Amino acid sequence: MTTGDLTGTGASSGGRTSRTAPKLEKLLSSSAGLMAQRGFSQTSIRDVANETGFSLGGMYYYFKSKEDLLYLIQEKTFSSLLEIQEAAASHDGTAEERLRKLIGNHLAYFLSHANELKVCTFELESLQDERYDRIAVLRRRYFSCMAHAVAEVLGESPNHPGVRHKTLFIFGMLNWIFMWFDPERDEPVDRLGDEMVDLVLNGLNGGKDG
Amino acid sequence: MTTGDLTGTGASSGGRTSRTAPKLEKLLSSSAGLMAQRGFSQTSIRDVANETGFSLGGMYYYFKSKEDLLYLIQEKTFSSLLEIQEAAASHDGTAEERLRKLIGNHLAYFLSHANELKVCTFELESLQDERYDRIAVLRRRYFSCMAHAVAEVLGESPNHPGVRHKTLFIFGMLNWIFMWFDPERDEPVDRLGDEMVDLVLNGLNGGKDG
Amino acid sequence: MTTGDLTGTGASSGGRTSRTAPKLEKLLSSSAGLMAQRGFSQTSIRDVANETGFSLGGMYYYFKSKEDLLYLIQEKTFSSLLEIQEAAASHDGTAEERLRKLIGNHLAYFLSHANELKVCTFELESLQDERYDRIAVLRRRYFSCMAHAVAEVLGESPNHPGVRHKTLFIFGMLNWIFMWFDPERDEPVDRLGDEMVDLVLNGLNGGKDG
Amino acid sequence: MTTGDLTGTGASSGGRTSRTAPKLEKLLSSSAGLMAQRGFSQTSIRDVANETGFSLGGMYYYFKSKEDLLYLIQEKTFSSLLEIQEAAASHDGTAEERLRKLIGNHLAYFLSHANELKVCTFELESLQDERYDRIAVLRRRYFSCMAHAVAEVLGESPNHPGVRHKTLFIFGMLNWIFMWFDPERDEPVDRLGDEMVDLVLNGLNGGKDG
DNA sequence: TATGAATGAGCATTCATTCAT
DNA sequence: AATGAATGAATGCTCATTCAT
Numbered sequence: 001m002t003t004g005d006l007t008g009t010g011a012s013s014g015g016r017t018s019r020t021a022p023k024l025e026k027l028l029s030s031s032a033g034l035m036a037q038r039g040f041s042q043t044s045i046r047d048v049a050n051e052t053g054f055s056l057g058g059m060y061y062y063f064k065s066k067e068d069l070l071y072l073i074q075e076k077t078f079s080s081l082l083e084i085q086e087a088a089a090s091h092d093g094t095a096e097e098r099l100r101k102l103i104g105n106h107l108a109y110f111l112s113h114a115n116e117l118k119v120c121t122f123e124l125e126s127l128q129d130e131r132y133d134r135i136a137v138l139r140r141r142y143f144s145c146m147a148h149a150v151a152e153v154l155g156e157s158p159n160h161p162g163v164r165h166k167t168l169f170i171f172g173m174l175n176w177i178f179m180w181f182d183p184e185r186d187e188p189v190d191r192l193g194d195e196m197v198d199l200v201l202n203g204l205n206g207g208k209d210g
Numbered sequence: 211m212t213t214g215d216l217t218g219t220g221a222s223s224g225g226r227t228s229r230t231a232p233k234l235e236k237l238l239s240s241s242a243g244l245m246a247q248r249g250f251s252q253t254s255i256r257d258v259a260n261e262t263g264f265s266l267g268g269m270y271y272y273f274k275s276k277e278d279l280l281y282l283i284q285e286k287t288f289s290s291l292l293e294i295q296e297a298a299a300s301h302d303g304t305a306e307e308r309l310r311k312l313i314g315n316h317l318a319y320f321l322s323h324a325n326e327l328k329v330c331t332f333e334l335e336s337l338q339d340e341r342y343d344r345i346a347v348l349r350r351r352y353f354s355c356m357a358h359a360v361a362e363v364l365g366e367s368p369n370h371p372g373v374r375h376k377t378l379f380i381f382g383m384l385n386w387i388f389m390w391f392d393p394e395r396d397e398p399v400d401r402l403g404d405e406m407v408d409l410v411l412n413g414l415n416g417g418k419d420g
Numbered sequence: 421m422t423t424g425d426l427t428g429t430g431a432s433s434g435g436r437t438s439r440t441a442p443k444l445e446k447l448l449s450s451s452a453g454l455m456a457q458r459g460f461s462q463t464s465i466r467d468v469a470n471e472t473g474f475s476l477g478g479m480y481y482y483f484k485s486k487e488d489l490l491y492l493i494q495e496k497t498f499s500s501l502l503e504i505q506e507a508a509a510s511h512d513g514t515a516e517e518r519l520r521k522l523i524g525n526h527l528a529y530f531l532s533h534a535n536e537l538k539v540c541t542f543e544l545e546s547l548q549d550e551r552y553d554r555i556a557v558l559r560r561r562y563f564s565c566m567a568h569a570v571a572e573v574l575g576e577s578p579n580h581p582g583v584r585h586k587t588l589f590i591f592g593m594l595n596w597i598f599m600w601f602d603p604e605r606d607e608p609v610d611r612l613g614d615e616m617v618d619l620v621l622n623g624l625n626g627g628k629d630g
Numbered sequence: 631m632t633t634g635d636l637t638g639t640g641a642s643s644g645g646r647t648s649r650t651a652p653k654l655e656k657l658l659s660s661s662a663g664l665m666a667q668r669g670f671s672q673t674s675i676r677d678v679a680n681e682t683g684f685s686l687g688g689m690y691y692y693f694k695s696k697e698d699l700l701y702l703i704q705e706k707t708f709s710s711l712l713e714i715q716e717a718a719a720s721h722d723g724t725a726e727e728r729l730r731k732l733i734g735n736h737l738a739y740f741l742s743h744a745n746e747l748k749v750c751t752f753e754l755e756s757l758q759d760e761r762y763d764r765i766a767v768l769r770r771r772y773f774s775c776m777a778h779a780v781a782e783v784l785g786e787s788p789n790h791p792g793v794r795h796k797t798l799f800i801f802g803m804l805n806w807i808f809m810w811f812d813p814e815r816d817e818p819v820d821r822l823g824d825e826m827v828d829l830v831l832n833g834l835n836g837g838k839d840g
Numbered sequence: 841t842a843t844g845a846a847t848g849a850g851c852a853t854t855c856a857t858t859c860a861t
Numbered sequence: 862a863a864t865g866a867a868t869g870a871a872t873g874c875t876c877a878t879t880c881a882t
Contacts, residue, residue, distance in 0.1 A: 023841095039249070039251065041249065041251050041252050042251050044875075044876060044877080045876075045877060045878085046875085046876075046877090054842080054843095055842065055843045055844075056843085056844090056877095056878090057842075057843055057844075057845090057878085057879075057880080058841075058842040058843060059842090060842095060877095060878075060879085061841060061842070065877075065878080066876095066877065066878090099414075150414065153414045153415070154414055162405060165396070165402065165405050165406075166405070166409055166414065168383075168386065168387075168390050169383040169386075169405075169406060169409055171386060172382040172383040172384070172385065172386025172387070173378075173379040173382040173383055173386075174382070175382065175386060175389075176378065176379075176381060176382025176383075176385055176386060177378075177382070179385075180378050186375070192375065195372060195375050195376070195379075196375075196379060198413075199376055199379055199410070199413065200409070200413055200414055201413045201414050201415050202412070202413040202415055203408075203409065203410055203411045203412035203413035204309075204360065204363045204364055204376065204410055204411050205363070205411050205412055205413075233866095254850080254851060254852080255851075255852060255853085256850085256851075256852090264867080264868095265867065265868050265869070266852090266853090266868085266869080267853080267854075267855080267867080267868060267869070267870085268866075268867045268868060268869095269867095270852095270853070270854080271865085271866060271867070272866095275852080275853080276851095276852065276853090443845095459669070459671065461669065461671050461672050462671050464871080464872060464873080465872075465873060465874080466871085466872075466873090474846085474847095475846065475847050475848070476847085476848080476873090476874090477846080477847065477848070477849090477874080477875075477876080478845075478846045478847060478848095479846095480873095480874070480875080481844085481845060481846070485873080485874080486872095486873065486874090519834075570834065573834045573835070574834055582825060585816070585822065585825050585826075586825070586829055586834065588803075588806065588807075588810050589803040589806075589825075589826060589829055591806060592802040592803040592804070592805065592806025592807070593798075593799040593802040593803055593806075594802070595802065595806055596798065596799075596801060596802025596803075596805055596806060597798075597802070600798050606795075612795065615792060615795050615796070615799075616795075616799060618833075619796055619799055619830070619833065620829070620833055620834055621833045621834050621835050622832070622833040622835055623828075623829065623830055623831045623832040623833035624729075624780065624783045624784055624796065624830055624831050625783070625831050625832055653862095674854075674855060674856080675855075675856060675857085676854085676855075676856090684863080684864095685863065685864045685865075686856095686857090686864085686865085687857085687858075687859080687863075687864060687865075687866090688862075688863040688864060689863090690856095690857075690858085690863095691862060691863065692862095695856080695857080696855095696856065696857090
């Protein structure tokens with residue numbers, strides 16, 4: 001089996017539609033937890049076995065290699081987030097509302113899937129070749145989603161050079177959160193989202209001058 | 211020898227003033243290059259030996275452990291950057307000018323010391339105990355430097371809760387650069403700095419409304 | 421697996437009752453052979469691998485560290501000897517008969533398990549912390565066994581200060597054997613035991629005077 | 631230089647007569663301390679350098695190799711002890727008095743040169759080839775010294791088979807002391823010597839019967 | 841499905857020793 | 862007489878992976 005189907009033996013890969021078996025589910029979330037904490041390369045397959053109660057060899061029924069395990073996590077997580085965001089991006093409303101929604105969704109997803117999202121955010125480079133490419137595609141779609149909203153807010157074309165940078169600045173703010181967010185101190189996330197959107201839209205000067 | 215002087219046997223540690231020997235210098239910059247590229251845990255001491263031409267064991271004359279090597283890089287780099295920024299933070303001028311300068315300096319330092327700064331940015335957690343603590347102190351001083359400028363621009367106290375988040379957003383923008391910057395495409399850095407400062411101060415709406 | 425169960429995850433530790441698997445058995449006896457010959461610290465895990473035909477890493481399935489391997493040998497050997505001696509010490513008969521039996525048993529055990537006993541005798545200090553403590557307990561029980569017999573022969577309390585020294589002198593004679601015993605020259609062991617008991621009971625003067 | 635003169639370049643080797651330079655003296659006694667504590671193979675030349683304040687390379691002026699250092703310690707210590715004992719063995723008096731003196735001297739020497747004597751006692755096998763042979767010669771002379779006294783007490787020829795074993799039993803008692811002696815508890819050494827001689831001459835039964 | 845047993849490559853580190861100075 | 866710098870070999874150990882069952 002070993003989902004993701006990079007070898008093309010089955011048709012189960014889609015990710016969004018395939019029902020992930022509960023044991024695999026547990027495997028993925030435990031692994032994500034460990035990898036978020038220690039990083040991919042410092043998480044050993046043995047760690048995962050201990051955490052999940054599986055035997056070392058037994059887990060290889062569910063994935064074909066450590067890298068495949070990482071891929072599975074990223075594929076599942078990223079395509080699920082992407083689905084949410086592409087839906088949000090196609091909603092009616094003002095550009096500003098869409099941007100607000102995209103940022104809010106990202107933060108909400110972060111709250112509920114912190115480990116998985118951290119792994120998606122920081123471990124793309126631990127994938128190679130085809131697995132890298134597949135996730136990179138999702139990432140580009142996600143970037144594009146955000147870039148369009150930014151462009152619209154700016155009233156520019158998405159290809160306008162400034163748009164790229166500004167979108168990347170926004171992703172920087174969003175992704176850096178993994179480095180400092182402390183639920184005790186920084187909740188609620190709504191509020192955080194508002195602050196971020198406010199900075200993004202109006203800057204520190206708050207629209208007072210320009 | 212093994213500089214860094216975590217054991218407190220000498221007085222050479224300061225970093226800024228001690229003339230680092232040229233061989234150590236090369237060791238540190240080669241290591242930083244590898245670690246920036248592959249990550250600390252995936253950079254083997256053998257890699258460093260091959261890159262530098264040293265024998266495997268020979269390098270242990272210059273540092274006492276792999277972690278010590280990482281510490282040496284971070285200490286040297288971070289304290290040098292910090293020196294620059296603390297000077298900038300104490301200059302006369304408007305708060306906005308100071309913030310602009312801090313961001314500009316950071317980006318300029320990034321351009322000239324990309325590898326080292328990347329290692330400082332992403333590998334703090336690879337240090338432990340005392341070495342972690344020592345670098346964490348520098349990082350906090352750096353944060354504080356930026357937070358003061360942000361607070362001044364906002365006309366708030368540095369302790370105001372919003373200041374922390376906004377400062378972290380700015381660091382997010384700055385630090386995420388390692389993930390996407392491409393000299394071909396994204397130079398000159400001055401321009402990038404201006405864009406970032408512009409976003410930070412005025413937002414996407416560019417101060418046009420509030 | 422890694423028997424010995426210092427981490428308390430299983431119930432196999434007893435040593436006397438647990439049937440040691442044949443592969444582990446071979447590992448332990450080969451290791452004991454090498455360690456008896458060259459000493460613990462000079463016996464490399466690679467040596468053991470070569471001797472046993474295991475791969476280097478493969479052996480770590482059976483023990484968790486080199487020190488654990490040493491512990492396993494000592495625990496198994498010492499608790500087996502102790503069982504024999506504690507039984508002998510509780511037999512009926514005169515004190516002199518009991519002492520004779522203890523010395524005879526020790527020498528007989530030496531003949532059949534020379535390597536293991538040598539390792540027990542000279543490598544206690546190569547163990548640390550809990551492993552040290554556990555073997556030290558066995559050793560103290562063994563000492564106590566012998567000391568009781570000595571005390572009885574002397575007609576003293578086991579706590580009498582002279583008893584300790586005399587017991588230690590006897591252990592000195594017994595343990596020093598590893599340094600000189602040569603089967604060609606010094607067999608049979610019965611005879612050696614008689615000579616030792618004779619010295620211990622009657623001295624060089626053979627009870628002729630006092 | 632590197633005393634001991636195994637290479638035959640000089641005539642300084644004798645040991646008894648050559649005035650050992652004070653720096654070498656310190657080197658030898660520090661080394662003996664470390665080697666007595668941790669064993670020869672676990673004492674690194676770096677340990678010795680740190681303990682003595684010498685630089686690593688600098689010490690090689692005084693000995694040619696780690697093994698040479700061990701040899702130097704053993705040669706100096708053993709030949710000094712041997713000198714004392716051969717003198718004692720040639721004194722007038724009864725055989726019993728001579729045996730008593732030999733045991734007493736050994737214990738006294740142990741008290742004043744515990745580290746060195748421990749190294750002589752347990753690290754002969756760490757020497758090889760010629761160095762081994764040279765120390766083995768001293769050891770055999772020492773054994774012979776004691777064996778003659780034992781033989782005389784027994785009224786046997788030194789070649790009588792029982793004499794060898796009995797002498798070895800005595801050396802066992804004497805040498806095992808390194809394993810348990812605690813100055814707090816076991817002083818004074820005179821008393822210990824008397825107890826040992828008493829056991830050796832009269833046994834536990836104290837000559838009461840036979 | 842799942843496991844126990846095993847492998848081979850790789851890793852950080854230590855160490856005795858050398859040598860130019 | 863002594864040092865700083867460097868080496869090459871060895872060591873204990875971990876790890877992803879495999880495979881018969």
